[in-house]
Every structure is written in C-alpha cells, then in structure tokens.
Amino acid sequence: MRTRKFFSGVLTCLVLALATAAAQGGETPEVQPAAIGQTPPRLSYTQGQVSFWRPGAQEWAQAQVNTPLAPGDELYAASPGTLEMQAGGRAFVRAWAGTQIGLDNQEPDFVQFRVTTGHASFDLRTLEAGRTVEVDTPNAAITIEHAGYYRVDVAGERTSVITRRSGEATVSPASGAAVTVAPSEEVVIEGTASPQVSSYAAPPLDDWDKWNYARTDQLLDAVSARYVSPGTYGVDDLDLYGTWRVVPTYGPVWVPTAVPTGWVPYSTGSWILDPFYGWTWVDSAPWGWAPFHYGRWVFVDGFWAWAPGPVAPRPVYAPALVAFYGGPDVQVSVGLGGPVVGWVALCWGEPLVPWWGPASFHRPWWGGWHGPRVVNNVVISSTSVVNVQNITVYRNAGVRNGVVVVNENHFGHGPITSSRITRVDARHLEPIHTAPRLAAAPASFEPTARRGTRPPDEALRRPVVATRPPHHWEGSASGGERRGGPAGVPIASPNLVSRPPQHEGAPALPRAPFGWSTVERPTGDRVQPSSPPRPEAERRSGRGPTGSPSTSHQGPAEPGQAPQVARPTPAAPQVPTSPKTEVTKRPAPVLTTPPPVTGQAPAEQHRSPQVARPTPASPQAPAHRVEAARQPSRPLPGEPANHLSPNRAEAGKASHEGRAPGPRAPQGGPEKQPGGRGGG
Numbered sequence: 001m002r003t004r005k006f007f008s009g010v011l012t013c014l015v016l017a018l019a020t021a022a023a024q025g026g027e028t029p030e031v032q033p034a035a036i037g038q039t040p041p042r043l044s045y046t047q048g049q050v051s052f053w054r055p056g057a058q059e060w061a062q063a064q065v066n067t068p069l070a071p072g073d074e075l076y077a078a079s080p081g082t083l084e085m086q087a088g089g090r091a092f093v094r095a096w097a098g099t100q101i102g103l104d105n106q107e108p109d110f111v112q113f114r115v116t117t118g119h120a121s122f123d124l125r126t127l128e129a130g131r132t133v134e135v136d137t138p139n140a141a142i143t144i145e146h147a148g149y150y151r152v153d154v155a156g157e158r159t160s161v162i163t164r165r166s167g168e169a170t171v172s173p174a175s176g177a178a179v180t181v182a183p184s185e186e187v188v189i190e191g192t193a194s195p196q197v198s199s200y201a202a203p204p205l206d207d208w209d210k211w212n213y214a215r216t217d218q219l220l221d222a223v224s225a226r227y228v229s230p231g232t233y234g235v236d237d238l239d240l241y242g243t244w245r246v247v248p249t250y251g252p253v254w255v256p257t258a259v260p261t262g263w264v265p266y267s268t269g270s271w272i273l274d275p276f277y278g279w280t281w282v283d284s285a286p287w288g289w290a291p292f293h294y295g296r297w298v299f300v301d302g303f304w305a306w307a308p309g310p311v312a313p314r315p316v317y318a319p320a321l322v323a324f325y326g327g328p329d330v331q332v333s334v335g336l337g338g339p340v341v342g343w344v345a346l347c348w349g350e351p352l353v354p355w356w357g358p359a360s361f362h363r364p365w366w367g368g369w370h371g372p373r374v375v376n377n378v379v380i381s382s383t384s385v386v387n388v389q390n391i392t393v394y395r396n397a398g399v400r401n402g403v404v405v406v407n408e409n410h411f412g413h414g415p416i417t418s419s420r421i422t423r424v425d426a427r428h429l430e431p432i433h434t435a436p437r438l439a440a441a442p443a444s445f446e447p448t449a450r451r452g453t454r455p456p457d458e459a460l461r462r463p464v465v466a467t468r469p470p471h472h473w474e475g476s477a478s479g480g481e482r483r484g485g486p487a488g489v490p491i492a493s494p495n496l497v498s499r500p501p502q503h504e505g506a507p508a509l510p511r512a513p514f515g516w517s518t519v520e521r522p523t524g525d526r527v528q529p530s531s532p533p534r535p536e537a538e539r540r541s542g543r544g545p546t547g548s549p550s551t552s553h554q555g556p557a558e559p560g561q562a563p564q565v566a567r568p569t570p571a572a573p574q575v576p577t578s579p580k581t582e583v584t585k586r587p588a589p590v591l592t593t594p595p596p597v598t599g600q601a602p603a604e605q606h607r608s609p610q611v612a613r614p615t616p617a618s619p620q621a622p623a624h625r626v627e628a629a630r631q632p633s634r635p636l637p638g639e640p641a642n643h644l645s646p647n648r649a650e651a652g653k654a655s656h657e658g659r660a661p662g663p664r665a666p667q668g669g670p671e672k673q674p675g676g677r678g679g680g
Contacts, residue, residue: 036357036367037276038108039317040068041087042233042289045215048081048097051452055473056273057445060454064447066234066289067282068319070275071471074102076455077118084215087111087133089231090125092216096208100459104136104470112136112470114494115154116462119208122150123216124167136464139189140197141497143170143467148183151209162186162202164209170500170509173197174465178500180509187512192465192495198515223642227252228308229315229368234289241287245305247638250298250348253305255636256287265297265304265345265396266322267404270415273444275473277356279435280319282447284415293317294368297345299399301637307348309371316368319356321346323394324436325403325429339408340421341436342429347395349374353388355435362434364388388433397426405429411436414449463492467499 043052043065052063053074063075069085077083079097087093095101099118105111112134113120122133127147135142135152139159144150148167153160163169163181171187172178173195181187184202189195205213224238238244242256269283269292283292291297294315295308325342346352349372351364364375364386372379375386376393396402403426410419443449500509 036354036365037317038106039233039315040070040106040274040277041085041093041103041111043067043069043075043083044086044092044234044289045084045094046082049078049453050081050083051076051078051454052447053452054272054445055275056440056442058442060452061446062448062450062452064270064282064284065286066284066292067272067447068274068277068280068293069103071103071105071112072275072473074100074460076100076453076459078453078455081453086233088124088126088128089233090220091127091133092123092212092219094121094123094212094215095119100455104466105134105468106471110134110468112466112468114464114466114470115152116464117154117456117459119154120152121209121212122152123212124148124150125216125220134467136466136494137189138462138464139192139195140171140173141465141467141499143172143499145170149209149212157191159189160186161189164202164205171197171512172465172467172497172500174495174497178497178509179512182511188515197512199512200515200517201521203521224254227254227311227641228290228294229312232290232294232308232315234287237287238290241285243636244641245636245638246641247300247305250300250305250307251310252641253298253300253307253638254291255303255305256285256291259285259304262401263304264399264401264404265306266292266320266343267420268415268417270447271412271444272447273412273440274319277319279355279412281322292320294321296321296348296350296369297396298348299396299402302634303637305637309348309369312368312370314368318352318354318367321352323350323353323391324432324434325397325405325426326432326436340405340424340429341408341411341438342403342405342424342426344394344397344403344426347374348372349379350394351375351386351391353391353433362388364391391433392431394431402426403429408436408438411438412444413441414443414446461492464494465497466494467497469494469496 043063046063046065050063051060052067053060053076054070055072060076063083069075075083075085075095077095077097077099081097083095083099083101085093085103093101093113095115096119099120100116101118101120102114102116103112104114109130110132114136116138120135122135122144124133124144124147127133127145131145133144135144135150137152137154137159139154139157140161142150142152142161144167146166146168149164150167150169151160151162151164153162161169161171161181163183163185166183167181168183169181170178171181171189173189174192176195176197179187179197179199181199186200186202188198188200190198219236222236222239224235224244225232227244228235238254241258242254244252244254246252266281266283268285269281269288271279272282274280281292283289290308291306294317295306298305298307320343322343322345325344326340349366349369351366351373353362354365366373373382373384374380375384375391377395380386401422403424404416405421405424405426406416406419407421410416501507
C-alpha cells in the first residue's frame with residue numbers, strides 16, 4: 001500500500017512538472033486587463049483641415065479618423081477645421097478652428113489635455129467616480145471631477161472657462177489661490193504672472209455649443225449599442241455603414257454594406273507605432289474602430305461579418321486582433337521575393353498573442369472575449385494550458401485573400417493599399433506569434449502620407465499651467481521618448497502648481513469675485529420646452545384627454561391607455577464648416593474701480609464684455625463620409641436583427657395591418673434599420 005502511494009505521489013509530481021514546462025511560452029493564469037493596458041482616446045471625427053503629430057514623426061501629417069491617441073500626441077484644427085476625440089464611452093472632447101490641443105497624460109484615473117490657443121469643448125455626459133480630467137492653458141490649470149459641459153476659450157493672454165449642465169470645475173492660476181467655477185458660470189483669467197480672475201453668468205449657447213449638444217445626443221442614441229459591451233467606442237458609426245444580422249453559430253453579427261469587391265479585414269489602413277502598444281492598426285474606413293479593436297471577424301455565406309461575441313461587462317481594447325505571418329525565403333511571384341510580412345484577422349474565439357506589455361507578452365490571451373475559446377479549430381476549456389508555438393491554424397487564413405501580405409520594407413510606412421501583394425500562397429507562410437521586429441522610421445508614426453497644416457510655432461512654444469508634468473516615454477514600445485516638439489520646435493515645460501485638496505472634509509474653495517460689466521444677461525433667454533405631443537386619437541377628435549376641447553397644455557393620458565405617440569424626428573446636428581477667424585467684440589465700457597462686493601450683487605447676472613467669442617458661420621450638417629452602398633447580389637447571411645415592436649406605430653404611418661413599418665434609408669447613406677427594443 002505504501003509503495004502504491006509512493007508511486008502515485010511521484011506520478012503526480014511528474015504530471016505537474018510536465019504541465020509547468022508546457023506552460024512556458026504558453027498561457028499563465030488569466031492576465032487582468034489592467035496589466036494589458038487601457039483604452040486610449042481616439043480621434044473620432046474630423047472636418048476641414050485637421051493635422052496630427054506624434055513624437056518621432058518628421059512633420060505634421062493630415063489627421064486620420066480612428067487614430068488611437070497617446071500622451072505626447074498633438075492635434076491642430078486649422079480654419080476651417082473641426083475635430084473630435086472620444087475619451088470615454090460618454091465623454092467627448094472637441095476643438096474648433098484655430099485650436100491647438102495636445103494629450104499630455106493618460107492614467108486609469110487621470111487624463112490631461114493641453115490647449116494653447118483656440119476653442120475647445122469637453123462634453124462629459126458621465127465621469128466615473130475618482131476620475132479627473134485636467135485642461136492646461138497658458139493662464140491656469142482647469143480640474144474637472146464632475147460630469148457636465150465645459151467650454152474653454154484661449155485668446156492671447158486671456159482664458160475663459162464656462163460650465164453648464166451642473167458642471168463644476170476648479171481653476172488654479174499660475175499664482176494666487178485656486179477658485180471654483182460654479183454651475184452655469186463663466187470665469188475669466190487674464191495675464192500669467194499676476195493673473196486677474198473674475199466670474200460672470202454663463203452666456204447663452206452659441207452655434208458651436210448647440211452643435212456639440214446635438215452631436216453627442218446623436219452619438220449616444222445608437223441602435224448598435226444593443227449588441228456590444230457597454231462603453232465601446234464608435235458604436236454610432238456601425239449604424240451608418242452596415243446592418244446587423246443574426247446567424248445560428250455566432251449570434252448578432254454586423255455586416256458592412258459599403259466595401260469594395262474583394263475587401264478583407266485589415267486591408268485598408270496602415271500600421272503605426274504607439275509608444276505603449278507598439279504596432280497598432282489604423283483603419284481608413286469611417287466605421288473602422290470597433291471592428292478592429294474588439295470582437296472577431298467571421299466569413300459567413302460569402303460575406304465578411306464582425307462578431308462582437310457575448311456582451312462583456314466592459315470592453316477590453318487591443319491595438320489589433322490579428323495573427324502575424326512571416327517567411328523571409330518565400331517567393332511571392334515571378335520577379336518578387338525576399339522578406340514579407342502578413343497578417344490575418346482572428347476568427348471566432350481564436351486567441352490573441354499580445355506583442356506589448358510584459359505581463360502578457362507571448363501568451364495566448366482572450367481579454368474581453370466572453371465566448372468560447374477556439375485553438376486550431378477546436379473548442380477548449382478556460383483552464384486548458386496552451387503553448388503559443390502549437391497554434392498553427394487560423395480559420396480566416398483559408399478564405400481567399402484572407403491573409404494580407406506586404407513586403408517587409410513597406411510595413412509601417414503609410415497606407416498598405418497600394419503595396420499589398422495579392423499573388424501569394426498563404427500556405428507557405430508561418431505564424432510568427434509576435435509582431436514584426438522592424439526598425440522604426442519617421443513614417444511609422446504617421447497614419448497618412450499626406451502633409452498636414454502646421455500650427456503657428458508660438459502656439460507650440462507657449463507654456464501652460466499644470467498640476468502634473470507631461471508623460472515622457474522612456475524605453476517604450478517604439479524605442480524612443482519625447483525629446484522635443486514637432487519638427488524641432490521645443491515644447492516649453494509647464495508651470496507646475498499644487499492641486500487643491502478635493503477629499504471629503506477639505507475646506508471649500510473660494511468663488512472668483514464678480515466681474516464688473518454693464519452687459520446683463522436676461523434671465524428669460526433660455527429656450528422653454530415645448531408641450532408634449534398629443535395622442536393620435538385626441539388629435540383626430542380635436543379634444544383633450546378629459547373630453548374637453550384641446551388646449552396648448554395637455555395633461556397625461558388616462559390610466560391604462562397606451563396611446564400611439566408619434567416620435568418626433570430630431571434635426572440633424574449642425575457643424576460650423578467655415579468659422580470666421582475674426583471675432584466680434586462688444587464695445588468696451590469705460591471701466592472704473594468696481595464697487596466692493598458685499599454679498600449677491602446684481603453683477604452676478606452680468607456677462608463678461610472682455611472675452612472675445614467667435615462669430616460662427618452658417619452651420620451645416622456634419623458630412624458623414626458614407627461610401628455608396630452596394631446592393632448584394634445574394635441575400636445577407638442569417639436573419640435581420642433589428643425589429644420594431646408590432647405595437648409601435650411610426651409618425652404618419654398606420655399600423656392597422658399589425659406590421660411595423662419597413663426600414664428607412666438616411667439621407668445620402670446606406671440603409672439604416674430603425675431602432676427599438678423589439679426582439680431580434
């Protein structure tokens with residue numbers, strides 16, 4: 001008996017030793033997403049002249065939508081120009097014409113922007129507890145810890161901060177005490193050495209503010225949010241450029257409807273170097289964020305479809321979801337050969353082998369994937385130990401032209417569309433289980449090969465006030481660090497100030513003194529909400545809900561009734577396409593020594609006459625760059641996913657036949673399925 005137990009113990013130890021050896025270069029216990037990295041802000045919208053610069057690039061390049069942003073990146077909106085960054089699931093940063101804005105820091109609980117000139121808005125519909133947004137300007141550092149709408153205007157030696165929607169911020173000037181900005185208030189900081197701080201009532205919304213409000217409303221009202229993890233970026237783009245279907249194997253999948261014949265995933269874009277993630281894919285399609293950083297691509301009934309997989313509690317970002325191939329001795333075709341680099345989109349449940357981050361490097365990883373795990377076309381359990389060297393089969397490699405191949409000297413040197421090699425037998429390529437180890441060039445930091453508009457050098461040289469120094473990359477994935485500004489222009493070190501205590505029990509910050517002005521904002525200038533629409537039956541009878549003639553103020557419907565209310569169609573958001581560079585100033589009043597403030601003075605209703613605010617041009621609807629939708633020659637896979645409830649009637653449509661109205665096509669774009677919460 002003792003002998004049997006002895007051999008049993010030896011056998012157990014041997015099995016454990018073999019399992020440990022097999023795990024080398026394979027999978028360790030599930031790596032936490034925080035060890036992999038966090039979702040970077042993305043450039044989500046551009047119109048007009050918008051430029052981009054990343055440390056390591058030689059010159060400013062034309063900005064490309066869907067570029068993941070990293071600390072050290074600079075953006076410039078010339079005139080005319082508008083840009084938008086998404087910094088959270090419900091957080092957007094936008095800049096108007098003549099605005100220089102940079103990303104200086106990004107940490108799990110802190111993100112830091114720098115605005116040296118121009119007009120920027122921070123539309124933060126939600127802000128997680130403990131998360132701070134800082135905006136550094138030449139006059140003061142602005143700390144935001146509450147959801148709201150914030151407007152920052154920097155002109156000359158003056159900075160103004162406007163808070164709306166219950167927003168509240170802290171302004172820390174270069175010298176002097178920090179002050180708080182109350183909701184619906186404007187604080188003006190003039191000068192840098194001895195700044196003068198004054199407060200005024202927030203001015204009425206201008207066209208730029210109204211466009212910001214409308215655009216955020218549109219982005220957050222996306223039908224595609226039904227199928228993806230909460231907080232996924234770029235969901236609204238999926239509504240505009242594709243359709244959702246339900247297929248038996250994969251559930252809801254999204255099929256792009258405006259791609260050319262022969263298109264495959266990861267074939268229209270470029271590889272750029274990110275200082276943390278290394279090689280990162282930037283797709284040139286306007287919808288090219290979510291399908292290339294989350295989920296998997298599948299080939300169903302002759303169509304490429306993006307499968308987000310089962311909904312996860314939160315999305316986990318990846319710079320690309322591909323497997324790389326290599327083969328230095330492969331003869332691609334007659335007269336072509338030498339080293340090549342290839343990649344293929346990961347299919348349903350296949351693992352990613354991260355090429356960044358020491359905690360996950362060279363280990364199979366299913367971060368953010370809540371579906372089945374598939375290795376070499378076999379479903380495995382979550383506890384299986386997988387050696388990356390044993391992963392040899394990627395399903396999408398068997399699809400015609402599914403593997404994208406370029407010469408090694410073309411990888412990371414701008415868009416790969418013109419340099420792609422199509423005459424290649426993917427069976428001669430082998431997975432390399434890491435990213436290509438290629439030397440970086442200035443073009444490796446530019447998402448496009450087109451030159452961008454260079455901002456004025458004085459805008460780059462202006463020092464700002466900050467509570468933390470900008471992040472410097474040392475020993476980063478790109479092998480470099482931030483040594484200077486764009487094209488040799490040195491970036492001045494910030495004037496560091498202490499951040500006021502924000503913890504519970506800390507003394508309340510003082511309010512800025514009321515500024516003196518003869519311009520008063522009327523209290524009745526706010527737009528009042530209109531009366532709600534009446535039920536269809538009341539409109540036909542011309543009587544109110546109680547049988548009396550209808551009036552302009554209608555009460556609620558009788559209990560138990562479910563009137564078919566026509567849903568109003570919101571107007572498309574308006575964007576200023578050619579904002580004037582000149583600004584309109586009110587005649588400056590003759591200033592005298594302001595009277596001492598003793599409580600709530602009437603000046604609280606005054607608006608600052610000193611801050612030059614832009615005069616917007618006639619706004620136009622944002623031009624979504626929608627490719628012409630191709631009508632498929634055969635039915636799409638699966639069944640439609642977006643059905644309206646049969647009990648809902650659209651405006652002007654009767655539902656007496658018991659059917660929901662058919663799909664409607666938005667102006668100038670592909671077919672868009674109407675939203676709803678009906679079963680799919």
